[in-house]
Amino acid sequence: MTEKTGFSLNGYLVALVLLGIIVPSVASLSPVWGPAPWFGMSVLVICLGCMAGFxxxxxxxxxxxxxxxxxxxxxxxxGLRWTIPFFMRKNISLRIRNFESGKIKVNDNQGNPVEIATIVVWSVTDTAEAVFEVDDYESFVSIQSESALRNMASSYPYDPQEEEDIALRSHPQKISDILKQEIQDRLNKAGVTVHEARISHLAYAQEIASAMLQRQQASAIVAARTRIVEGAVGMVEMALEKLKEQNVVELDEERKAAMVSNLLVVLCGDKHTQPVINAGSLY
Known part of the structure; x- marks a missing residue:
């Protein structure tokens, strides 16, 4: 069912017209002012009935x-409107509303249980569909939003497995757009427009939160170590090239290997190294 514009008139103009009819009708009830009291009474009753149309x-x-x-x-x-008094009228709000779902537990596409919740901003745009296509459009929005959230969360991983993967935690804007579209697809039949849908809560479920935290810490440590090793290798390479260009010292392959080993230990170690001064010969 599609919304259409109903019949209504400006209430103030109709009130003036009715007032202009009621005053003579009341006057006609008096034998002094009018010879037709029954006609005036009939008009007065009709006008009073029309008052129900405001x-x-x-x-x-x-x-x-x-x-x-x-x-x-x-x-x-x-404003003030008037329509046929026999029309039944139901009020419906077109204001923008917020809906926040409760935290639901769902498995992501890697099988990891996560807790997730969303905030949905919506409004009614087709009053006919909102009233006649669904039993209770507010309840419909609530249930369908949670269903769309559950379906979306199970389609993506919590953390990206590859650099180009879309994940719940690493791509909040992309996930919000996908969630908004999925909710909108479910609410089209209810005459509701979704203005925004965002994740308000996202975390691993309590039973695996500790293990996943350790995995994230391990991944962070590996990434940091990788960056340190890459930088240390570059610094060692630069040191050897400078020594060679400026003829500071001539090193054979064995001494180069020893120097590389010592520099990598110094640059990659967690603790400060203690310098050892060779006060003897070159070797």
């Missing part, structure tokens, strides 16, 4: 109108 539309709200169970349209124009 309703107020607040900013960012809409009225969904039905007639004997049939949808006749929605009114989004703000």
């Amino acid at each position: 309703f107020m539309v607040q900013p960012n709200q809409a009225k969904v109108m039905t007639l004997f169970g049939a949808y006749v349209g929605s009114v989004k124009t703000n």
Whole structure:
């Protein structure tokens, strides 16, 4: 069911018209002012019945109108409005809302249990679908958002296995865009537009958190050591080239190997080394 504009008129103009009809009708009830009191009474009753057609539309709200169970349209124009009194009117908010899911436990695509939660910013854009296509659109948003979050989290790893992999922790903006689209696909039938969806909580489940922390620490140590070794090798290579260019000392292959070993120990070691001064011969 698609939203359409319902019949309504400016309430202030209708009020002036009704007032202009009611005053003469009341006057006609008196035998002094009018010869047709029954006609005036009938007009007065009709005008009083028309008073039930007035309703107020607040900013960012809409009225969904039905007639004997049939949808006749929605009114989004703000202010005092008037419509046919037989129309049933249901108020629905068009304001932007926040929804924060609870923490749910789900396995990522590597089988690791993680805890994840999301914040969804949404609003109703099609009042007819929101009212008639689903039983309770607010509950529908809540349930479908958690379902989309669970499906998305199980499709990606917590940490990237390769440098180009998309992961929950390393690509927050990309994951947010994917989550937003997946939630939107599920809520299209409810007349709801998703403005933003972001991960509000992400962590390994408690039963594996300690082991995963050790793995992350080990990975960080390996990465740091790799960078240190790469830098140390470059520094040793530069030292040997400088000694050769400036003819500071001539070293055979055995002495070069000893020098390389000593420099790597100094540059790659965790603790400060103690210098040893050779006060004897060159070798």
